[in-house]
Amino acid sequence: MSQQDDLFKNIVSHCKEYGFIFPSSEIYDGLGAVYDYGPYGIELKKNIQDFWWKAMVQLHENIVGLDSAIFMHPTTWKASGHVDAFNDPLIDNKDSKKRYRADVLIEDVVEKYRQKNDKEVEKAQKRFGDAFDEAQFRATNPNILRNQAKMDEIETRFKAALEAGDMAEIKQIIEDLEIACSVSGTRNWTEVRQFNLMFSTQLGSVADESSTIYLRPETAQGIFVNFLNVLNTSRQRIPFGIAQVGKAFRNEIVARQFIFRTREFEQMEMQFFVRPGEEMQWYNYWKDSRMKWHRALGFGADKLRFHDHLKTAHYANAAVDIEFDYPFGFKEMEGIHSRTDYDLTQHEKHSGKKLRYFDPEINEHYVPYVVETSVGLNRTFLAVLCNSYKEETLENGESRVVLALPAFLAPIKVGVLPLMKKDGLPEKAREVMSLLKFDHQLFYDEKDSIGKRYRRQDALGTPYCITIDHQTLEDNTVTLRDRDTMAQERVSIDTLEAIVGKKVGWKHLL
């Protein structure tokens, strides 16, 4: 574990030292869990984003793009459920110092009653055998009815308290239910405090005329509210998808682990609209398709896994995560959800607009079902970094730090290096630059020994270096050095465009 910690520390240091990621506002001591992307970080992030966009939009005739605003009408978040669900009432046990979600504590009690009832049903089933009618049993058994009444009472009371925002009442419920902390075993609780995970701000500059609006906590809703606009203008027919990359904001209680969990983050989302009843087939399709995409980023099979959600969110009927094996363990990188017609139906209710599709094949109107793929750009960035950062020991005993990035993701594609900065070699190198610079991000370097320059490019993840030497002046050939094998081949300058273009392309990956 400590070795993993060290590795992760080194990756974080490497990010800062080589211009990938800086702590935000660092001259003012930084801002907690906010990061800026430096010269090479932005290139890498952009390349990951482009690769996603191409894989989704460019390679699918039936997926179109969108860039919706971060600010949205406040009712959006009522409709989506975020105003309710993103408000967590928290409570601390004073003895164990453990913090709990008050709603989870209360729901655990409800769950216990539910389990009791299930046991009753099980027992009865054994007793009655095939003749057993579960529905009838549940409707008549006095034990079950008593428990059910208890559950209903708790839930009704809790719901009312939540809606009224009555934190004192929620604490009272916890006390009345005699809930104890599982660690200390005591019932010595603090007051219940409300945490809103959405950032709010004012729209309108005059305070009393302004209204509270939220920074979007997910990009998905921008897609749903534009469903009709896109449908009416893109000539798409179901099944089709809308893709979007953008920032989202969540006021996490704890933001940790470098760029893994931050309060401001970037999502790459695609909402795929399908005929009701066909959602599971598409859910499975996207599960496979998205896993292939992650594999194309160079992640080995052992680094990725699916993690099924046992308990799905309020909007979904199936959910799975694609997890990556970060130095701090397997963690979610992407979520794939079957969101049913929840979102569109909610927006219908709140907006009064019909969000339907007329399906000419079956001659029916319906609210489409939605399969969502939502991947964290920053999390993917971190995974790519963790996967490619290597501290190698070479045959001669020296060590080198190399970012073994897939070539198509590398911030710099080619380092152009004159062997020496005299004899016309720099001039010749500039010629090579002008040949390649329209297609690729290049880096010119003539300082220090050639070995040192190679190592500098290794640390940035540059997959290829072109070295111009004296022979170049004679026969117009250069050496092309491979980052991973450190092997060199001599090629003609005339063939460079084709060779490099092929090596850093992504055509063969998907």
Add this chain to the structure above:
RNA sequence: GCGGAAGUAGCUCAGCUGGUAGAGCGUCAGCCUUCCAAGCUGAAUGUCGCGAGUUCGAAUCUCGUCUUCCGCUCCA
């Protein structure tokens, strides 16, 4: 929010019982050099996280505060 650890150059860190701020690597300039962090010369870079206190004198002692990391808590 709780507990633990840490904040000194771009990075990694040293700096004793208080006495003018250091190393390695990196960066920059020059010399040398015909392919994997070579060598030589020179240079830049620090309110020692911040603020108070003790003291003739604080990177060092005391208190406060901020930030980061680890664990807990939370996580659509």
